[in-house]
Amino acid sequence: MTSAIQAHGLAKRFGETAALTSVDLDVEAGTVLGLLGPNGAGKTTVVRILATLLRPDAGQAFVHGHDVVRSPDRVREVIGLTGQFAAVDDSLTGVENLLFLGRLLGRSRADSRGTALNLLGRFGLSDAADRPAKTYSGGMRRRLDLAACLVGEPQVIFLDEPTTGLDPNARDQLWEIIRGEVRRGVTVLLTTQYLEEADRLADDIVVIDHGSVVAQGTPQTLKREVGxxxxxxxxxxxxxxxxxxxxxxxxxxxxxxxxxxxxxxxxxxxxxxxxxxxxxxxxxxxxxxxxxxxxxxxxxxxxxxxxxxx
Amino acid sequence: MTAIAEPAARSARRRGPAAAVRQSATVAWRQLVQIKHSPETLVEVGIQPVIFVFLFAYVLAGQMAGSRHAYLQFVVPGLIVQSTVLVTARTAIGMNTDVAKGLFDRFRSLPISRTAPLIGRILADYVMLVWSVVLLLACGMLLSFRIETSWNRLIPMFLLLLVFSFALSWASVLAGLLAKDPENVQALAFGLMLPLTFISDAFVRVETMPGWLQAVVKVNPVSMLADSIRGLLVGGPVAEPVTRTLIASAVLFVVFAPLALRAYHRER
Known part of the structure; x- marks a missing residue:
């Protein structure tokens, strides 16, 4: 098995609160891990550590074999991140948002534009490509955000509560897109509060609560063994x-x-x-x-x- | 465990000073495209200096200097400095909005220069500064302000504004990164910027103030920059105030740039 993400004993405190006490993860390349837990369980903290935004107090984490603390730049080369809130620039159009990231990542103007149009097409946003993102619906913004995180062709993507606040229709569309990315060979770590989401998308589920892992396994084993x-x-x-x-x-x-x-x-x-x-x-x-x-x-x-x- | 090799060429394009410059320019480009989509921003930025020129020319000129022309010759350079300070405060607000929206999290998760997102914004805001100063000068001239030295002195003036605003921007970036929300930044920025501009010789001659206050006014970088612009556009000493302005800018940069960078890397 090839591990895309590995973490051992991750711990993180914010002042008095222990956000994570000890979290171990192992995600096989090309699979989806659902990190499941209630609000405040520490899901976002795990994602932020793996995405090099936060340093763990203890423990180690590797993405594609690169240490997130020692070689964050190598990790950034292979990851894509979408946070809990769609990080799109509202005043820019859909295509400009993606063009901007393409240029930022060092691509030529023509190459960036090609990538942008391709992604917008794949995510059903072609018709809205030239409209400012502020006119987009919640579902469209999330899709644009996901497209933005794919501009750099990451091999591992982190989705922090990707469907929170979406209506069922928009949620289904987003799920379909995520499945499509997995079929292309991308490894996905997604956090969610929704069991249905984990059940439908994830190959493996890790349940965390109060900063530590309380159960893990496939959706089937969890259902069979734990309950x-x-x-x-x-x-x-x-x-x-x-x-x-x-x-x-x-x-x-x-x-x-x-x-x-x-x-x-x-x-x-x-x-x-x-x-x-x-x-x-x-x-x-x-x-x-x-x-x-x-x-x-x-x-x-x-x-x-x-x-x-x- | 196998690590999937990243093409070396791509990595190289994302690192090093040349890449950092290009990435900063890309971030600045984003800001300018924002202006293209909401041109009302130009009005927002422009309206304040215009109002101030008219306010000072008609309401305060008589009290201050007897004639409108005489006071404008004194106060327009001061208003240019005030505009500079206010445009810099916008940097903080924009920065904070980007942080709140999660855009900075995305930047920090990308394999790009760490300073590019900050420098790019500062560069774009300089374009706003040039716009507001041009507008201000045009209104001032409409109301009888005259450049008494030479038009080509505008070039060193804009360069000096660039240096000063670049240095002061880091303080603004710091405020933008530390504040909780944009309203908070607004209160903080204007709470600091207004005394900074008024406890200076931007609008009033320093000789009219009590002695202890004169001491404060003389070390205020705003006074130094106002004196420099007077020297450049209206006449009077140039070398001394410009040197002092450059030193003040260097001090602002040395103090605030590292603090701002630390706040940017700080965990949120």
Whole structure:
């Protein structure tokens, strides 16, 4: 595996507050890492350290093998950054915004213009190319901002809450663009408060809260391992509830009663067949017997409320 | 782990003094394109000196010097300095707006010279300064101000304004980077700039002030620059005030440029 981003034990304090206590990351080249966490979890601090805007107090980070503290210029050669607020110049047109960055990065006027028009076309902004950015909608501004971060043809891009404040339509468009960049081989680290976003875009998710990693894995493993599936049994006869509960506890080791349902969070879905067999042996008829996968939302709440893996 | 090699040619184009100059020019170009899109900026910048010339010529001239012409000969160079100081204050506001919008974060994440975004803005604001001074001189002449030396003395005057405003801009850049929001900068900049221009001999002869204040006025760089411009355009000593202005500019630069650069690199 080729790592595009690696971080070990990143820590950062701002005065009295510890923004990060210890964060480790490893992002494989060409993949998307979703850095998930509530407001104030430290997501932006991680991005700013990786993008060379902030020095960590402790720990090390490498982007394409370059140390972000020792050789920030080498890191800047390969990264693109879009912050939480679209960093476009409102009074300039779309094409001028991109032309400006192309020229700043040392390209010829013709080359810069070509790149600008190409990016605007790819991001559905051709029609608005010659309008000042202040006339753009929120979604268009975000797309222009993303285009701006791609002018230098970065191999790693950092997207800090790229879709915050966008309507679902604009958000879907932006997601599609991000997927397109990944198909071109770009590595993406995106921060988000939205599980759906992480679930839809990310190959791997790192959940952080209070400045440290509380869980990581693919969306599937997080759902499976951290939030365990729930077995639900509803006996046909409500009077059998207590017997069912006792039986479930015997097999799985726990139960909760919710109305006419007996619920238990299972470690192993094989428990399901054991429960079925035992219910059958006991002669209890059931109206419903199911396994429900947890939603990523439940996982996220569990992780960030308790602050520790369940 | 494999590091993907960056073409060496591209890296070279982004570093070194030549690249820094080109990048500064690009940042300045951005500012000028902004003016193209909102020409009202030119009115905003121009209106203040115009109002001041008329105000001083009609409201204050009689009290100050008896005749309008006599007072304009004295005060127009002072107003040029005031314009310089006010245009410099704009640098702070623009700088702060760019910081607030996240544009500086983007600049800092790019493989470009660290000073180019600052120098580019200072250069662009010099264009604004030239515009406001030209407007001011035109209005002054309309109201009977005359260049008594020679028109070609405007060249050293503009060069001196460039040196002085470049030096003072770093103080402005510092204010722009440190202040919380543009309103805050405005209050800070004007809170400092107004006493700086009024506790000088820009508008009033220093002999009319109490002795202790005269001491302050004489070390105020605004007085030095006003005296230089008087010497250049109206007549009188030139070498001495110009030398003093250049020394003051050097001091401003040496003090504020490192502080501004530190604030720029400082973590936000």
């Amino acid at each position: 365990r599936p729930t077995l639900q049994v509803r006996p046909l006869d409500g009077a059998e509830l207590a017997r069912v509960a006792a039986l479930v506890t015997e097999v799985i080791g726990e139960h909760t009663i919710d109305g006419r349902l007996v619920k238990a969070r299972v470690r192993d879905t094989a428990a399901l067949s054991t429960v079925v067999r035992r219910l059958d042996e006991a002669g209890i008829e059931v109206a419903e017997l199911s396994i429900r996968e947890p939603s990523l939302d439940e996982v996220f709440k569990q992780l960030t409320v308790t602050g520790a893996p369940v």
